[in-house]
Amino acid sequence: MNARALPLYATIAIFLIAYLICYIQFPAMLSTRVIGNLLTDNAYLGVVAVGMTIVILSGGIDLSVGSVIAFSGVFIAVMLRDTGLHPLIVFVLLLAVTTAFGAAMGGLIHGLAMPPFIVTLAGMFLARGAAYMLTIDSVPIDHTFYDDVLQDAYYRMPGGGRLTLIGVVMLLSVAGGMTLAHRTRFGTAVYALGGGQQTARLMGVAVGRTTVLIYAFSGLMAGLSGIVFSIYTGSGYPLATVGTELTAIATVVIGGTILTGGAGYVFGTLVGVMTMGLIQTYIVFDGSLSSWWTKIVIGLLLLLFILLQKGLLIFGRKQRDIAA
Amino acid sequence: MLLTIEDLTKTFPGTVALDGVCFDLRAGEVHALLGENGAGKSTLVKCLTGVHARDSGTIWLEGKEISPASTLEAQEAGIGTVYQEVNLLPNLTVAENLTFGRQPTRFGMVSGRKMRAEAEAMLAGYGLDHVNVTRELGTYSVAVQQIVAIARAVALSGKVLILDEPTASLDARETETLFQVVRGLRERGLGIVFISHFLDQVFEISDRLTVLRNGRHITTADTAGMDRLELIHHMLGHELEEAEGRRRHRQGGVERLQVRGLARRGKIEPFDLTVREGEVIGLAGLLGSGRTETADVLFGRTPPDRGDATDADGPIDLRTPRTAIAAGFGYAPEDRKTDGVIADLSVRENIALALQARRGWTKPIPRAEQRRLANDYIRRLDIRTPGAEKAVGDLSGGNQQKVVLARWLAMNPRFLILDEPTRGIDVGAHAEILKLIGELTAQGMSILLISSEFDELIAASDRVIVVRDRRHVSELVGEEIETGRIIDAIAAHENGEGAMTP
Numbered sequence: 001m002n003a004r005a006l007p008l009y010a011t012i013a014i015f016l017i018a019y020l021i022c023y024i025q026f027p028a029m030l031s032t033r034v035i036g037n038l039l040t041d042n043a044y045l046g047v048v049a050v051g052m053t054i055v056i057l058s059g060g061i062d063l064s065v066g067s068v069i070a071f072s073g074v075f076i077a078v079m080l081r082d083t084g085l086h087p088l089i090v091f092v093l094l095l096a097v098t099t100a101f102g103a104a105m106g107g108l109i110h111g112l113a114m115p116p117f118i119v120t121l122a123g124m125f126l127a128r129g130a131a132y133m134l135t136i137d138s139v140p141i142d143h144t145f146y147d148d149v150l151q152d153a154y155y156r157m158p159g160g161g162r163l164t165l166i167g168v169v170m171l172l173s174v175a176g177g178m179t180l181a182h183r184t185r186f187g188t189a190v191y192a193l194g195g196g197q198q199t200a201r202l203m204g205v206a207v208g209r210t211t212v213l214i215y216a217f218s219g220l221m222a223g224l225s226g227i228v229f230s231i232y233t234g235s236g237y238p239l240a241t242v243g244t245e246l247t248a249i250a251t252v253v254i255g256g257t258i259l260t261g262g263a264g265y266v267f268g269t270l271v272g273v274m275t276m277g278l279i280q281t282y283i284v285f286d287g288s289l290s291s292w293w294t295k296i297v298i299g300l301l302l303l304l305f306i307l308l309q310k311g312l313l314i315f316g317r318k319q320r321d322i323a324a
Numbered sequence: 325m326l327l328t329i330e331d332l333t334k335t336f337p338g339t340v341a342l343d344g345v346c347f348d349l350r351a352g353e354v355h356a357l358l359g360e361n362g363a364g365k366s367t368l369v370k371c372l373t374g375v376h377a378r379d380s381g382t383i384w385l386e387g388k389e390i391s392p393a394s395t396l397e398a399q400e401a402g403i404g405t406v407y408q409e410v411n412l413l414p415n416l417t418v419a420e421n422l423t424f425g426r427q428p429t430r431f432g433m434v435s436g437r438k439m440r441a442e443a444e445a446m447l448a449g450y451g452l453d454h455v456n457v458t459r460e461l462g463t464y465s466v467a468v469q470q471i472v473a474i475a476r477a478v479a480l481s482g483k484v485l486i487l488d489e490p491t492a493s494l495d496a497r498e499t500e501t502l503f504q505v506v507r508g509l510r511e512r513g514l515g516i517v518f519i520s521h522f523l524d525q526v527f528e529i530s531d532r533l534t535v536l537r538n539g540r541h542i543t544t545a546d547t548a549g550m551d552r553l554e555l556i557h558h559m560l561g562h563e564l565e566e567a568e569g570r571r572r573h574r575q576g577g578v579e580r581l582q583v584r585g586l587a588r589r590g591k592i593e594p595f596d597l598t599v600r601e602g603e604v605i606g607l608a609g610l611l612g613s614g615r616t617e618t619a620d621v622l623f624g625r626t627p628p629d630r631g632d633a634t635d636a637d638g639p640i641d642l643r644t645p646r647t648a649i650a651a652g653f654g655y656a657p658e659d660r661k662t663d664g665v666i667a668d669l670s671v672r673e674n675i676a677l678a679l680q681a682r683r684g685w686t687k688p689i690p691r692a693e694q695r696r697l698a699n700d701y702i703r704r705l706d707i708r709t710p711g712a713e714k715a716v717g718d719l720s721g722g723n724q725q726k727v728v729l730a731r732w733l734a735m736n737p738r739f740l741i742l743d744e745p746t747r748g749i750d751v752g753a754h755a756e757i758l759k760l761i762g763e764l765t766a767q768g769m770s771i772l773l774i775s776s777e778f779d780e781l782i783a784a785s786d787r788v789i790v791v792r793d794r795r796h797v798s799e800l801v802g803e804e805i806e807t808g809r810i811i812d813a814i815a816a817h818e819n820g821e822g823a824m825t826p
C-alpha cells in the first residue's frame with residue numbers, strides 16, 4: 001500500500017465511522033436531503049479549501065481568503081445595486097480582481113523572498129479594508145437573476161434531496177482541483193515546491209511563475225467561494241466569513257494534507273469539509289448541544305489528525321526498515 | 325569547442341569564489357574539474373547553469389553566447405546537471421522525479437502509464453531493476469537516489485552533462501555502472517564535466533583535467549600526461565605531507581565496552597564487539613552489507629531488538645541516540661546531506677550544537693568557549709571559511725562536511741563512530757583527518773571507522789572487522805590488515821546475488 005495515501009484513507013474511514021454513528025442515533029441522517037444540505041451549506045468552504053489545499057501542498061499558506069470572500073460578497077452586492085451590469089459580468093470582473101490580488105501576493109512572496117504568512121496576513125487586512133471601503137452595512141442582493149436562477153436552480157435527487165447549483169460548483173471545484181494537482185505538470189511543480197524549494201529550483205522548477213500561479217489560483221477560488229457565499233446568503237457584508245481562512249486550513253489538515261507541504265490529496269479536503277459539515281448537522285439534529293461543540297470537536301479532530309500523521313510517519317519508516 | 329567559459333568571476337560577500345576562470349569542454353570528452361574543498365568547482369558549475377548570477381565573464385555553447393538565468397534555461401539549452409547537494413525530491417515518486425518538467429501529457433493531462441514507461445526506460449542500464457518507479461523516491465537509499473539523479477541529468481543533457489561529485493555515495497560496483505553510462509555518452513559526442521576527489525576515478529575516466537585553486541585556474545592538461553604527485557601539487561599548491569606510513573598497532577588497551585549479541589531483525593545479525601581504550605576499529609564491507617546498520621544499532625538510531633552492551637559501570641542503554649550520547653557515544657553519520665549541518669546557523673553554532681545538547685540547554689556554553697572550540701577545529705580540520713560566524717550553508721560541500729565532523733569531535737566522546745569521514749573531502753584534508761584520528765586515540769578515544777577506501781582503513785585501524793550480508797564475518801588484526809585480505813574476506817563465499825544496496 002502507498003504510505004502517502006494512508007492519511008487519506010484514515011480521513012475517509014473517520015468520515016464513514018462518524019456518519020455511521022450519526023446514522024445509528026438519527027436514522028434520518030442517511031438521506032439525500034441531509035447530503036444535499038451538507039453540500040449546499042458547506043459549498044463556499046469547499047471551494048475555498050480547494051485553493052487552500054494547493055497552497056498548503058506547495059508549502060505555503062494563504063490567510064487572506066476569508067477577507068477575500070467577504071470582499072467578493074460586498075463587491076457583488078454593491079455592483080448590482082449601483083450599476084446595471086448583469087451578475088455574470090460582475091462575476092467575471094470579480095474573479096479577475098481576486099485572481100490578480102492572489103497573483104500579486106504570490107509575486108511579493110517570490111520577489112521579496114518573504115514568508116507567505118506575512119504577505120497573506122497583509123492581504124487579509126487589505127481585502128477586509130477594501131470591503132469596508134465599499135460599504136459598512138450589509139447590502140442585500142436584489143436581482144431577478146439571483147432569485148430565479150442562481151438560488152433556485154437545483155436537481156431533485158431520489159429521496160427528495162436537493163443538489164443545488166452551489167453544491168455542484170463545489171463538486172466541480174474539487175474535481176478541477178484534483179485534476180490540477182494530480183494530473184498536470186503544474187501540479188507536480190506544486191508538490192515539488194512543497195518538498196523543498198531549493199531542490200525544486202535546482203530541478204528546474206520555474207519557482208517564481210509557479211508561486212504566482214499558486215496564489216492566483218487561491219485568489220480565484222476565494223473569489224468563486226465569495227460568489228457561492230453571496231448566492232447562499234443573498235447579501236454582501238464586510239464582516240462576513242471572519243476566520244474562514246482558519247477553518248479552511250483545518251479542513252485541509254483533517255483531509256490528510258501535511259501542513260508543511262509536499263504530501264496530500266485534494267479529494268481528502270472534500271472529505272474534511274464533509275466531516276466538519278457532518279459534525280454541525282449532528283449538533284443541529286441533537287438540538288440540545290451548543291454550536292460551540294462544533295469548534296471543540298474540530299479542535300479534537302485536528303489534534304487527532306496531527307497525531308495520526310506523526311504516527312503514520314513513524315509507522316511508514318518502520319515498514320520501510322522491514323522492507324529494506 | 326563545445327563549451328567555452330572565459331574570464332568568469334564570481335564573488336560572494338567576503339569571498340572571491342571564482343577569479344577570472346577559463347574552462348573549455350570538447351564534444352566527446354570527459355573533462356575532470358579538480359581542486360581542494362572550497363576551490364570553486366561547484367560555484368563554476370552553478371554559474372554555468374544559472375543558479376548563481378556571475379559578476380562577469382562569457383559562456384559560449386557551440387559558438388553561441390549563452391547566459392542561462394535558471395537551471396530550467398540551462399536544461400533547455402541542453403546542459404544536464406547533477407549538483408553536489410541535490411538529491412531530487414523525496415516526496416515525489418521516482419517516475420515523477422525522473423520525468424519532472426517533461427512529463428508525457430495527453431490533452432494537457434499527465435499520462436501516468438506513459439510516464440511510468442518512460443521512467444523505466446530511463447533507468448534501464450543502471451542496474452536498478454528492483455526499483456518501483458511509482459514509489460516515493462524517499463523510500464530508497466541515498467545511493468539509489470543518487471543514481472536516479474544521474475539518470476535524470478543524463479536524459480536532460482543533450483550536449484553537456486555535469487556531474488558534481490556523483491560518486492560520493494556510490495559503491496565500487498555502482499560507480500562502474502555509472503562509468504559505463506558516461507563512456508557511452510562520450511561516444512555519442514557529449515561533453516562531460518566530472519568533479520571528484522577520488523583521484524583514481526579521475527585517472528580512470530577522464531580525458532583532460534582542469535585544476536582550480538582558491539578560485540583561480542591553475543592548469544588544464546591531458547590526464548594521460550599528468551602524474552599523480554604533480555596533480556596533487558597543482559591542487560594543494562604544495563607537496564602532500566608525507567603520509568605517516570601505517571599506524572603502529574596498539575593492542576591490549578583497557579577494555580572499555582562490551583557488546584554481546586546486539587542485533588536488529590532485517591538489519592544486522594547478532595554480533596559481539598569489544599572496544600578497547602584508544603583503538604581504532606575499521607569496518608569494511610560493501611555498501612549495504614551491514615556497515616552502517618552496525619553503527620545505527622550501536623548508536624540507537626535503529627534500536628537493537630536483541631543483545632546488550634556493558635561498560636565498567638554496568639549495562640548501557642542503547643535504545644535511542646540520546647541515551648547513547650549520554651553514555652559517551654558519538655556518531656558522525658554518512659548521510660550528511662540529510663542529517664548534517666543546519667545551513668542557516670554559523671560554523672561556531674553548528675560545532676557547538678551536539679556538545680550543547682549533551683550538556684543540556686540550561687547550561688549554555690559561554691561564547692568565548694564556543695569561539696575557542698570553533699577556531700580550534702577550523703584550524704585542525706582546515707575548514708575554509710572567512711570566519712567562525714559564517715553561515716555553514718555558504719561553505720563549500722566538503723567544508724560543510726568538515727563542520728559536521730568537528731561537531732562530533734568537539735563532544736569528545738569516549739567512543740566515536742565515523743561513517744565515511746573523508747567522503748567529499750580533498751586529498752590534503754584527507755591526510756589531516758587521518759592525523760587527527762591518530763591524535764584523538766592517543767588521548768584515549770576509541771573509534772569505529774567505517775570506510776570504503778581500503779587505504780584509509782589500513783592506515784588508520786588497529787583491527788578491521790569485515791561485514792558481509794549483514795553479518796560480521798571476520799576480523800583482521802595487525803599484519804593481517806592488507807588490501808588483499810580485506811577483499812578476500814569481503815568476496816569469500818559471495819553468493820550469486822552479491823550485496824546490492826537495499
Ligand SMILES: Nc1ncnc2c1ncn2[C@@H]1O[C@H](COP(=O)(O)OP(=O)(O)OP(=O)(O)O)[C@@H](O)[C@H]1O
Nearest residue numbers: 336341361362363364365366367718719720721722
Ligand atoms: N552561497 C554562497 N554564499 C557565500 N559563499 C559561498 C556560497 N557558495 C560558495 N561560497 C564560497 O565560495 C567558495 C567556493 O565554493 P565551492 O562550493 O565552489 O567549492 P568546491 O570547489 O565545490 O568545494 P568542495 O570540494 O568542498 O565541494 C568557498 O569559499 C565558499 O565558501
Ligand SMILES: [Mg+2]
Nearest residue numbers: 366408720721
Ligand atoms: Mg563542491
